[in-house]
Amino acid sequence: MQLTNRAKKIDKSEMTLAERMYLPAIAGGMAITLKHFFKKKPTINYPEQKRYLGPVFRGHHILKKDEEGRERCTACGLCAVACPAEAISMVAAERKEGEEHKYREEKYAAVYEINMLRCIFCGFCEEACPKQAIYLRHDEFVPVFMNRDEVIYGKDKLVEDMNHRYLREGWK
Amino acid sequence: MKVTIDNITVEVEPGTTILQAARKIGPEIAPPAMCYYEPLKASGGKCRACLVKVTAGSEKDPRPMPKLVPSCITQVQDGMVVENTINQQVLDTRKGIVEFLLINHPLDCPICDQAGECHLQDFAFEHGMQQTRYEEERRTFEKTDLGPNIQLHMTRCILCYRCVFTADQITDGRVHGVLNRGDHAEISTYLEKAIDNDFSGNVIDVCPVGALTDKTYRFKNRVWFTKPVDAHCDCDKCKGDVTLWYRGDEVIRVTARKNQWGEVTAFICNKCRFERKKTSDWVIEGPTKVARHSVISANKYGANKIVPEFARRLAASQYKDVKEGRNLEQLSIQQLPEERFKQLVAPAGESAVAGIRSIQNWADDK
Numbered sequence: 001m002q003l004t005n006r007a008k009k010i011d012k013s014e015m016t017l018a019e020r021m022y023l024p025a026i027a028g029g030m031a032i033t034l035k036h037f038f039k040k041k042p043t044i045n046y047p048e049q050k051r052y053l054g055p056v057f058r059g060h061h062i063l064k065k066d067e068e069g070r071e072r073c074t075a076c077g078l079c080a081v082a083c084p085a086e087a088i089s090m091v092a093a094e095r096k097e098g099e100e101h102k103y104r105e106e107k108y109a110a111v112y113e114i115n116m117l118r119c120i121f122c123g124f125c126e127e128a129c130p131k132q133a134i135y136l137r138h139d140e141f142v143p144v145f146m147n148r149d150e151v152i153y154g155k156d157k158l159v160e161d162m163n164h165r166y167l168r169e170g171w172k
Numbered sequence: 173m174k175v176t177i178d179n180i181t182v183e184v185e186p187g188t189t190i191l192q193a194a195r196k197i198g199p200e201i202a203p204p205a206m207c208y209y210e211p212l213k214a215s216g217g218k219c220r221a222c223l224v225k226v227t228a229g230s231e232k233d234p235r236p237m238p239k240l241v242p243s244c245i246t247q248v249q250d251g252m253v254v255e256n257t258i259n260q261q262v263l264d265t266r267k268g269i270v271e272f273l274l275i276n277h278p279l280d281c282p283i284c285d286q287a288g289e290c291h292l293q294d295f296a297f298e299h300g301m302q303q304t305r306y307e308e309e310r311r312t313f314e315k316t317d318l319g320p321n322i323q324l325h326m327t328r329c330i331l332c333y334r335c336v337f338t339a340d341q342i343t344d345g346r347v348h349g350v351l352n353r354g355d356h357a358e359i360s361t362y363l364e365k366a367i368d369n370d371f372s373g374n375v376i377d378v379c380p381v382g383a384l385t386d387k388t389y390r391f392k393n394r395v396w397f398t399k400p401v402d403a404h405c406d407c408d409k410c411k412g413d414v415t416l417w418y419r420g421d422e423v424i425r426v427t428a429r430k431n432q433w434g435e436v437t438a439f440i441c442n443k444c445r446f447e448r449k450k451t452s453d454w455v456i457e458g459p460t461k462v463a464r465h466s467v468i469s470a471n472k473y474g475a476n477k478i479v480p481e482f483a484r485r486l487a488a489s490q491y492k493d494v495k496e497g498r499n500l501e502q503l504s505i506q507q508l509p510e511e512r513f514k515q516l517v518a519p520a521g522e523s524a525v526a527g528i529r530s531i532q533n534w535a536d537d538k
Contacts, residue, residue, distance in 0.1 A: 076281070076282030076283070077393075077394035081394075081467070081470050092391040092393070105283055130282050
C-alpha cells in the first residue's frame with residue numbers, strides 16, 4: 001500500500017562496464033568542480049575586508065557627544081546598575097564654570113570604565129541610558145587583547161571622536 | 173472608634189487622622205504622602221497626594237463627603253468608610269496630582285543626588301503617567317547655598333513646607349521660610365543668611381525631593397551603589413543614631429535613620445552629619461534593612477539576600493551529620509558541622525533553627 005509519494009524507485013539493473021569503472025561519476029564530479037571556478041567566492045580576507053554585521057550588531061561601546069561636541073553622559077549610574085556582568089564603573093564630578101562646552105549637564109563622568117573581560121555585550125546599558133550617551137557600535141568589534149592591562153577601557157577609548165562621528169541608520 | 177478603609181476595619185483612638193489609621197493597617201493601604209511628616213507638627217495638607225474618598229462620613233451621618241478629602245489632616249469619625257486604592261476617582265485624581273507636582277519639576281533625576289530615595293520619584297512611578305503634557309517653560313532658579321553644607325535647588329522644590337516646619341520646630345531662631353506667593357513662591361533664607369543652627373542639616377532629610385541636598389555628598393555616588401549601615405555614637409547634642417552610607421571603606425554620607433514611611437524620628441546634629449565621616453567615629457550596629465523593592469537593594473547588598481523557604485527546607489531535609497574520622501577538608505555544604513550549617517542556612521536566628529530542627533524531625537519520621 002502506498003502511503004506517501006516520497007518513496008523512490010531504486011534502479012537495481014546491472015551496471016554497464018563504463019559505470020562499473022566510475023567514468024560518468026568522475027566526469028560529473030569534475031564538472032561540478034569546474035563550475036565552481038567561475039562562481040563568485042564567498043570567502044573574504046578578514047582583517048583587510050570586513051563584512052557588514054547588520055544594523056543591530058552590538059560591538060564596541062561608544063560614549064556619544066551631542067552636536068556641539070559636549071559629552072552626553074551625566075554619570076547617573078543606570079548603565080552600571082543595569083549591567084548584569086557588573087562591568088561598568090564610574091566616578092562623577094561637577095562641571096566647573098567654563099566647561100560648558102565640554103559637558104552637557106552640570107554633572108559628568110570624570111572616570112568611566114568598562115571591563116571588557118566582564119562585558120557580555122547584552123546592550124542593557126544602551127537600553128538603560130536616559131541621556132542617549134552610551135551605545136554599542138554596530139560597525140566595530142572590541143579588538144583582541146594580548147595583555148590584561150588593555151582590558152579596562154577608559155574614557156580615552158570610549159568617548160566619540162568628533163572627526164569620525166558614529167551614526168546609525170535612522171538617526172539622521 | 174471604628175473606621176473602615178478599603179473594606180478593612182481598624183480600631184483607632186479619637187483624633188487620629190485617616191492617614192494614620194491607614195498606616196496602622198499597612199503600607200498597601202496607606203495613601204502616599206509628599207508633604208505630611210508625622211514628627212513635624214502642623215505639616216500636611218499641602219501636596220494633595222493623599223486625597224481619599226469618604227463614602228460614609230460617620231455612623232450618625234452616613235452621607236458621603238462631597239469632595240475628596242486630604243487624609244493627612246482629616247480626622248476619623250466613628251463608623252467612617254474610606255476608599256483609597258479601590259476608588260477609581262481617587263486614582264485618577266492622584267494621576268492629576270502627579271502631573272501638577274511635576275509641572276515645574278525639572279526631571280533631572282540622572283543628575284540629582286536624591287534619585288533612588290526620592291519620594292516624588294516613587295509617587296510618580298506608582299501613580300503617574302509616563303508622558304508629560306506640559307509644553308510651557310518651567311520655572312527655574314539659580315541654585316543657592318544655605319550655609320556651607322546645604323545646597324538649595326529651588327527648581328526641584330515642590331513646596332511641601334517640611335523644611336520650613338523643621339526650621340520652625342527643631343531649630344530655634346528661624347532664618348528660613350517661604351517667600352512670595354503662588355507660582356512665585358520659593359524657599360529661601362532672608363538675604364541668603366546662613367543657617368548656623370546645630371540641627372539645620374535635618375532639612376536635607378525631611379526634603380522629599382532633591383531640593384535640599386548635602387553638599388559634602390554632592391555627586392559623590394549614586395544611592396544604589398552605596399551600602400547603608402546603622403551606627404551610633406555618643407553625642408552630647410543629639411541621640412546619635414544614624415545611617416552611614418559607605419562606598420567601599422569610606423563613609424560618604426551620614427543621615428538620620430528613617431522609618432518605614434521615610435520619616436526621621438530622631439533628628440541628628442550637624443556635627444554628626446557633616447563632620448563625623450570616619451568609621452572610627454562610630455559604633456557599627458549592622459546593615460540597614462532595605463526594602464526588597466527599593467533600588468538600593470539593587471546593589472547586591474548582602475543584608476537583603478533572601479534565602480527562600482523551600483531552599484531552607486530542601487537543605488534541612490538533605491542535611492547529613494558529620495561522622496567522626498572523615499576528611500573535614502573535603503566536606504561540601506551539606507556535610508558541614510552542624511553549627512556552621514546553622515550559620516549558613518539560618519542567619520535569621522534561633523526561631524529559624526528551631527524551624528529547621530522540626531523539619532528535620534519531620535524528615536526523619538518519614
